[in-house]
Amino acid sequence: MVRLLQFAGQGIIYAAAACLIGYFATAPVYKQFPEGKAQIKLSFAHGANRTKACRRLTSKEIAKLPPNERRPNTCERKRVNVQVQLDVDGTRLLDISLKPIGLAGDGPARIYRKFAVEPGTHMVIARLRDSRSTEGFDYETRREIFLSAGQNMAIDFKADAGGFIFR
Amino acid sequence: MMDFIRTPLRFVFDRAERGLALVFPPEWNPLLNLGALGFFFYWIITASGIYVYAFFDTGVTQAYDSIEYMTRDQWYAAGVMRSLHRYASDGLIVVMLLHFIREFALDRYRGVRWFSWITGVPVLIMVYVAGITGYWLVWDRLAQYVAIVTTEWLDHLPIFGEPIARNFLSPDALESRFFSLMVFMHIAIPLIALILLWMHLQRVSKPRINPPRGLAIGVMASLLVLSLVHPALSQGPADLAKVPGSIGLDWFYLPLYPILENWPGPVTWSGAGVILVLFCSIPWLPPMRKTQVAEVNLENCNGCTRCANDCPYNAISMRVRSDGLPFESEAVVDPSMCVSCGICVGACPTATPFRRASDLVAGIDLPDGTVADLRQEVEKICQPFKGKNRILMFGCNHGVSMSGLKQDNVRTVSMRCIGQLPPSFIDYVLSKKLADGVVLTGCSENGCHARFGTRWTDARIARERDPQLRRRVPRERLRVVWAGRAGRGKLDTLLRAFTDDLSALPAEKPPVHKASDRKKLMELADG
Numbered sequence: 001m002v003r004l005l006q007f008a009g010q011g012i013i014y015a016a017a018a019c020l021i022g023y024f025a026t027a028p029v030y031k032q033f034p035e036g037k038a039q040i041k042l043s044f045a046h047g048a049n050r051t052k053a054c055r056r057l058t059s060k061e062i063a064k065l066p067p068n069e070r071r072p073n074t075c076e077r078k079r080v081n082v083q084v085q086l087d088v089d090g091t092r093l094l095d096i097s098l099k100p101i102g103l104a105g106d107g108p109a110r111i112y113r114k115f116a117v118e119p120g121t122h123m124v125i126a127r128l129r130d131s132r133s134t135e136g137f138d139y140e141t142r143r144e145i146f147l148s149a150g151q152n153m154a155i156d157f158k159a160d161a162g163g164f165i166f167r
Numbered sequence: 168m169m170d171f172i173r174t175p176l177r178f179v180f181d182r183a184e185r186g187l188a189l190v191f192p193p194e195w196n197p198l199l200n201l202g203a204l205g206f207f208f209y210w211i212i213t214a215s216g217i218y219v220y221a222f223f224d225t226g227v228t229q230a231y232d233s234i235e236y237m238t239r240d241q242w243y244a245a246g247v248m249r250s251l252h253r254y255a256s257d258g259l260i261v262v263m264l265l266h267f268i269r270e271f272a273l274d275r276y277r278g279v280r281w282f283s284w285i286t287g288v289p290v291l292i293m294v295y296v297a298g299i300t301g302y303w304l305v306w307d308r309l310a311q312y313v314a315i316v317t318t319e320w321l322d323h324l325p326i327f328g329e330p331i332a333r334n335f336l337s338p339d340a341l342e343s344r345f346f347s348l349m350v351f352m353h354i355a356i357p358l359i360a361l362i363l364l365w366m367h368l369q370r371v372s373k374p375r376i377n378p379p380r381g382l383a384i385g386v387m388a389s390l391l392v393l394s395l396v397h398p399a400l401s402q403g404p405a406d407l408a409k410v411p412g413s414i415g416l417d418w419f420y421l422p423l424y425p426i427l428e429n430w431p432g433p434v435t436w437s438g439a440g441v442i443l444v445l446f447c448s449i450p451w452l453p454p455m456r457k458t459q460v461a462e463v464n465l466e467n468c469n470g471c472t473r474c475a476n477d478c479p480y481n482a483i484s485m486r487v488r489s490d491g492l493p494f495e496s497e498a499v500v501d502p503s504m505c506v507s508c509g510i511c512v513g514a515c516p517t518a519t520p521f522r523r524a525s526d527l528v529a530g531i532d533l534p535d536g537t538v539a540d541l542r543q544e545v546e547k548i549c550q551p552f553k554g555k556n557r558i559l560m561f562g563c564n565h566g567v568s569m570s571g572l573k574q575d576n577v578r579t580v581s582m583r584c585i586g587q588l589p590p591s592f593i594d595y596v597l598s599k600k601l602a603d604g605v606v607l608t609g610c611s612e613n614g615c616h617a618r619f620g621t622r623w624t625d626a627r628i629a630r631e632r633d634p635q636l637r638r639r640v641p642r643e644r645l646r647v648v649w650a651g652r653a654g655r656g657k658l659d660t661l662l663r664a665f666t667d668d669l670s671a672l673p674a675e676k677p678p679v680h681k682a683s684d685r686k687k688l689m690e691l692a693d694g
Contacts, residue, residue: 009190013197014389021257022397026415030425032312033410043336045329101325112322112330152410154337167337 037116038147040093040124042086044157045110048100048130052076082109083129083137086155088122119149126155126164139163169452176272181653184611193612193649195382201266203378206364207386208259213357215252219245223304225346230306231404238400250394256298258390260419263291271449273565273616278458279370279480279504281450286367288446293360298420300353304346311335311405312414313421316428323432338407370504371618372481459534460505463498465489467517468530470496473633474511477586479618480504483511483531498531508617509533509587513624516634519591520545536583545592548578549601556669558662559602561588565616566609567650567658574662578602585609586620590627590636597644604644604669608658611651621649643672 033039054075062070079100086094098109123144127137139157141164147153154167184198191197197204222245224233237245267287270276276284302313318332334340368374378386402415416424427435461474461482475483475498482504485496498511511531512518518529520542527539549559558577562569562585569579582588585607593605607624615621626632628647646665650658 006190006192010195010385013187013190014385017258017261018254018389018393021254021261021419022393024418025254025257025399026402026417028418029413030416031413032425032428033412035412039410041336043330043333045333101328107328110328110330112319112332150409150412152337152408154340156333156336167339 033150034116036119036149038119038149039152040086040088040115040117040147040155041113041152042084042094042115042126042155043110043112045108046082046128046130046157046159047108048079048082049132050076051078051080051132077104077106079106079109080130080132083127084111085125085127085137086115087125088115088117090123117147119147119151121146124155124166126157128157128163130159141166169454173272173274176268177652180269180272181651184614184651185653188611188651192381193614194379195385196611196613197382198265198269199611199614200375200378200382201262201269203375204262204382204386205259205266206376207378207383208255208262209357209361209364211255211387211390212252212259215248215255218248219252220350223350225350226343227306227341227346228404229343230304230346231401234305234307234401238398242398246398247391247394250397250399251390252301253399254390254393256301257417257419258386259294260298263294267291275616277450279482279506282370283367284450285447286363288443290360290363290367293356293363295420297353297356297360298417300349300356302417302420303349304353305401306346306405307401307403308405308411309402309414309416311407312411313424316424320427320432320435323436335407341407370480372479373619458507460502460507461500461509461511461531462534463500463531464528465492465497467528468494468497469517470494470498471516471530471633472496472498473514473516474498474531477510477514477619477623477632479508479510480506482506500531506617507533508584508620509536509582510584510617510620510623512538513584513586513589513620513627514634515589518589520589520595521591533583533587536587538589541580541582541588541592542595544580545596545601548580549596552578552602556604556666557602558604558606558665558669559596560606560608560662561585561592562607563587563609563616563620565652566611567652567654569608572662573659574666576666577606577662584615584617584620586615586617586623588624590634593628593645594637594640597640603672604646604665606662606665607645607647608650610649611654612649614649614651644669 052075054073056072057074061074062072065071081100082098084094084096084098085092093115094113096111098111099105100109101107121144123142125140125142128139129137131138139159143166145153145166156165156167157163158165180198184196187196187198193199219237222233222237222241224230234249237249239246270284299313299317303310315332315335318330318335321327322330322332334342334345368376377383402411405411416422470485470488472485475485482501483498484501486499488494488497490497500511512529512533515529515531518532518538520527520538527537527542529538532538545559549557552559554576556576558574560569560577560579562579562581564581564583566585569581572579588607593607596602596605607628609621609624610616612621623632625647627634628636628645630636630638646661648654648658648661650661
């Protein structure tokens with residue numbers, strides 16, 4: 001009788017453990033994004049211009065270089081910051097200066113930002129400056145977009161493709 | 168500070184262990200088999216993973232479809248295997264965390280045990296990483312969430328030229344090669360974890376890596392029932408053009424994901440770093456424990472190998488005799504592996520209290536708690552020890568508390584581990600009539616703080632392991648109770664019953680001591 005009760009007790013322990021694992025394997029549900037909202041994601045990695053323009057080396061300068069390092073041009077390693085703006089329906093969501101990565105500041109500037117917006121039609125304006133100038137923008141894209149609730153729209157940037165890409 | 172945390176944890180574990188002992192036999196108690204259960208879950212995950220992999224397709228759309236095929240069309244085989252894979256992984260996390268917390272609560276992570284603790288930390292991390300990569304492979308909405316949050320978190324580190332989260336920017340950004348990489352990681356990481364587990368057990372003698380059959384059957388059956396009743400399901404295909412709003416998180420693997428998602432990267436990375444450093448430094452945090460390790464006294468060591476066989480931590484090895492005595496080998500203690508439990512002393516045939524012709528020095532002994540000290544303590548406690556049904560109880564520092572006993576007829580001797588007690592001490596106490604009965608107590612059965620103390624003691628008394636308790640010792644005057652820290656009631660009950668049993672036994676003849684013994688005992692009694 002005692003043995004039977006013990007087996008029953010073991011069954012209860014096993015059942016409780018199984019219930020615990022079964023429940024917490026998927027519950028409680030986590031709401032990671034507000035219901036009824038849409039999302040705009042701005043992300044790119046882009047190498048801006050060098051802080052100084054490349055120039056030709058003089059013959060004297062070339063002669064001073066070790067034979068295996070001789071080249072006609074030299075370029076500054078450091079790149080300028082990338083200036084980015086994002087406006088949605090006239091509201092500025094982002095205005096930021098992105099530093100190039102790398103110890104010498106010679107890598108691309110990168111960004112990865114998410115914005116929750118109301119679903120519906122929006123006028124989106126994205127601007128980017130990657131030149132040595134201090135005013136104005138080298139790239140600007142205006143796009144009217146429609147976002148449904150829960151939709152995710154990505155804005156990428158590729159200079160080779162002409163600027164901002166809406167996906 | 169540490170005791171402030173450990174004491175309530177220990178209390179909880181003691182109560183839980185005792186509660187489980189009501190329905191599980193000692194050897195089946197899940198809390199006493201956490202490590203072995205971890206291995207058991209690992210093998211279930213491996214076997215079910217191999218089966219599931221046979222049906223898995225590595226592709227952006229094929230991955231989800233192949234898992235849906237397993238779950239829906241082949242629910243009775245691959246579907247069950249998928250669920251077993253999933254739930255055994257959750258079970259692995261549960262037993263690993265409990266194992267970690269329990270070892271901390273029982274103070275079994277400091278001193279020479281640092282190695283097992285430190286090698287356990289990366290195993291825990293690897294298991295988490297393996298589980299998370301497994302979630303990516305399903306490529307449902309949960310996988311999408313896990314992939315994005317993980318890569319966004321990694322992108323806080325300034326080591327990637329391009330944010331790796333950009334791989335999940337839009338549907339056209341993701342490539343099927345990604346799944347091949349994930350499969351590789353999902354297989355490679357558990358294999359690395361297995362190597363680390365092997366290292367984890369290097370300083371443990373006779374590790375228990377398989378649970379008892381009864382427990383294994385019970386666990387497997389419950390996992391199977393869970394898999395059939397509540398199968399693991401996908402949460403809809405991933406769609407990078409949409410934001411997965413509500414998600415059924417696996418709270419065993421992903422409880423920190425909401426924090427990773429919402430807290431600033433520098434805060435979460437700093438927090439993770441601090442926790443990791445804390446975990447790794449715990450064995451060396453104060454208060455430091457300084458115990459003297461066992462020492463071999465070569466002139467008394469005959470190289471019998473019993474201490475080496477009984478040591479729970481592989482701290483003793485045998486080497487060729489170095490002192491010219493006519494024995495083959497001698498014991499050598501590795502101080503970096505000795506936990507000073509004294510089990511080796513209990514195994515030493517020279518550790519007998521009957522020795523009077525020469526000084527009582529065992530072949531292997533603890534410098535700060537020798538066998539001679541133990542004999543002296545026993546004799547001191549038992550002189551004078553008058554009255555009826557006198558009981559001398561040997562216990563350990565980690566078992567049930569022996570202070571505040573209500574019975575006047577009981578006196579106690581506490582040791583590092585009950586395995587430290589050579590069986591000849593029982594014979595000594597009873598044959599010298601120092602007490603009418605002897606009780607041995609300590610940690611709970613199968614839950615010895617020094618791993619093998621209770622087990623070897625049982626075997627020595629049962630004459631199944633050397634040194635054996637002599638046949639002449641009246642077994643009716645000996646009781647063994649593995650009460651554990653929470654077993655005070657069990658101990659009190661046994662003491663009352665034993666007192667009644669002793670009173671029913673025929674009276675013993677008064678002890679006959681040699682004149683020298685009597686003089687010595689009188690001196691001890693006088694303090």
